[in-house]
Amino acid sequence: MSTKLFVGGLAWATTDEGLHEAFSSYGEVVEAKVITDRETGRSRGFGFVTFADAKAAKEAVANMDGSELDGRRINVDEARERAPRGGGGGGGGYGGGRRW
Numbered sequence: 001m002s003t004k005l006f007v008g009g010l011a012w013a014t015t016d017e018g019l020h021e022a023f024s025s026y027g028e029v030v031e032a033k034v035i036t037d038r039e040t041g042r043s044r045g046f047g048f049v050t051f052a053d054a055k056a057a058k059e060a061v062a063n064m065d066g067s068e069l070d071g072r073r074i075n076v077d078e079a080r081e082r083a084p085r086g087g088g089g090g091g092g093g094y095g096g097g098r099r100w
Contacts, residue, residue, distance in 0.1 A: 003057035004079040008046045010034060011070035016047075022069050023049045027056020048079055 007019065020032035034047040051057040057078070065076040 003054045004048055004050045005057055005061060005076055006046065006079040007049055007064075007074055007076050009072050009074045010043060010045050010047055011072040012043050012045070014043065014047070014070045014072075018070065019047055019049060023051075023060050023064065026051070026060040026063065028052035 020029050023029050030050040030052050032049045035044045061076050
């Protein structure tokens with residue numbers, strides 16, 4: 001079973017490849033992804049690393065949390081599921097009719 005880790009405090013210069021390389025010494029990295037802003041394409045300062053097995057992920061957390069990557073001290077922890085977002089908005093009360 002794969003285990004996904006959250007990696008925070010990333011330098012703007014950190015890439016997917018750099019993240020993959022930094023964590024691959026602890027086991028098989030299935031995916032390493034730096035999260036970027038949709039509009040600018042710039043890093044948002046965090047990312048995720050998915051390991052093929054939980055033992056490798058635990059070892060990576062133990063060794064990488066608080067370490068330095070690309071000149072920044074990073075924090076590493078097991079990723080948690082994101083809470084579901086609320087449904088779409090339902091209008092604002094003005095139906096386009098006549099105003100009194």
